[in-house]
Amino acid sequence: MNEGQSFKFELPMEWDDLKHFLAVARAGTLADAARELKTSPETVGRRVAALEARLGARLFDRKQTGYTLTETGVAILSNAEEVEEAILSVEREALGRDLNVSGRVRLATSDELAANVITPHFSEFRRCYPRIVLEVVARHDLANLSRREADIALRHGTT
Numbered sequence: 001m002n003e004g005q006s007f008k009f010e011l012p013m014e015w016d017d018l019k020h021f022l023a024v025a026r027a028g029t030l031a032d033a034a035r036e037l038k039t040s041p042e043t044v045g046r047r048v049a050a051l052e053a054r055l056g057a058r059l060f061d062r063k064q065t066g067y068t069l070t071e072t073g074v075a076i077l078s079n080a081e082e083v084e085e086a087i088l089s090v091e092r093e094a095l096g097r098d099l100n101v102s103g104r105v106r107l108a109t110s111d112e113l114a115a116n117v118i119t120p121h122f123s124e125f126r127r128c129y130p131r132i133v134l135e136v137v138a139r140h141d142l143a144n145l146s147r148r149e150a151d152i153a154l155r156h157g158t159t
Contacts, residue, residue, distance in 0.1 A: 017048075022077075091148075
């Protein structure tokens with residue numbers, strides 16, 4: 001390097017920055033994204049700002065009503081979602097190969113199925129799988145399994 005030249009070292013892009021970008025893009029506000037990510041709005045704002053600085057582009061228009069994607073934000077959204085899916089796929093693959101069955105399993109279902117179908121079988125499930133903690137989340141909307149909002153979803157259906 002010649003005298004007077006500077007060397008700029010850039011760290012690779014952080015997945016967490018993209019994860020925060022996606023949460024804000026989906027939720028529309030820092031507060032809602034923070035709730036989804038179980039962190040603070042300040043942390044979400046810092047991560048989004050770090051990603052914008054790294055990319056040298058503004059990804060959101062900040063308004064009193066919330067955050068909306070800029071043209072650049074829209075352009076990178078599908079790529080960020082592909083990265084998210086690839087990372088979640090790696091996690092699912094690793095979890096699927098682990099033969100040591102233990103941990104927390106989130107089951108999303110309706111109130112009716114939870115009370116009438118799931119609950120009567122809790123003790124048998126516990127006996128067969130003592131190292132699994134089954135967390136039943138009764139909700140009316142559909143859980144997004146690919147985003148790991150639940151591990152299993154059980155719904156009413158027609159045949």
